[in-house]
Amino acid sequence: MRLFLVDDDPLVLESLSIILGHDPYFQVLGVANNGEEALASLEKLTVDIVLLDIQMPGMGGITACEKIKETWPQIKVVMLTTFHDYQNIHLSLKAGASGYLLKSDDTPKQKETLKAVFGGLSIISTQALKGFQEETKEALLTHREQELMILVANGFSNKEMAEKLSISEGTVRNSLSVILEKLMLRDRTQLAIYYWQRKTGQEP
Template sequence: MKQIRVLLIEDHFLARMALHSVLSGHAQIAVIGEASDGELGIAMYREHRPDVVVLDLRLPRVSGFDVIIALRKDFPTAKIVILSNYQGSEDIYRAVRSGAMAYLTKDASGEELLNAIQSVHRGLRYLPHVALDRLAERTPAVDLTPRESEVLVCITQGRSNQEIADELGIAEKTVRIHVSSLLDKMGARDRTQATIYALQRGLVHFD
């Protein structure tokens, strides 16, 4: 099985060493680099192009939020797992809005971190229930039909209209109608914003 190449961006030495030890103990993971600040982390990403980044938010020189923005700007498919001491709704919202695909707190188990890395590597989001609950606190729920909810889940997985049509066994034109309807109900201007709103409002769930 091909190893998942992971870059660690964490400013605390002991925390970084602990992460390295935990991840290196799994045959599927290869830690290919470590950075102690955001600026160095960005440079190391450019050099090594890892499969997944494990990133702290509170970093010297360049914050974790700005690292996410910088990486996603130049590398739109960059896959980022946040590992932070903070679990406030604003931190989670900003991280996900900026492009992070997973958000864990530092009391997460090694197994949960591994699951998050594997999920993100497959292109899936990984948000524990506590993170989803924090996001849901920000805005009220909206009323989608069962079919619109199915389409929304597919949208959050990054699927195209044709892929959604194939998955649900309906016409692509019908998918477009559902997408237009759910965007209107959610007050979202596009699919990316719909994904953020869906996470905020607890309309989709990721294990």
């Protein structure tokens, strides 16, 4: 499998080149630091998969992915990034990416994904998909429900929340039940933990 790597971090490029280069299944034909360099290099190479970072100086990964697919539709693109939010996943897939990996994914997972994409599948990293699903769940919450979640996470009682938001305690209780159902959580303790894990970027 002929690969081309694109990332603005030299250490990432070096690490990937060494790890993938030691596997006889993969052949790293070249590297680039941004989208412009990648497009120029791809003019001279025959590549199967481009492993592409999202945020880079100059032309970023999303735009580069679009241009690669427009010019060489046979080349498959796999995004390799630290971002697992809804917008980046959505834009990457819309741009034509066949895979979405996180840099935190272990090497066997990265290799497995590249092989699957090479075989014609579209793959999103489990970690990225989990982050996407969590963000999608939160998008189901109304503004008032998000307010209540924040108050619960900060230790407010039902009575205190009712007074602060000028609603009845019954409305608070009903709204909390809806929030727990939407987020698939058991109780307000889990809700508070969930909120702070998301707030600090930890895995829920």
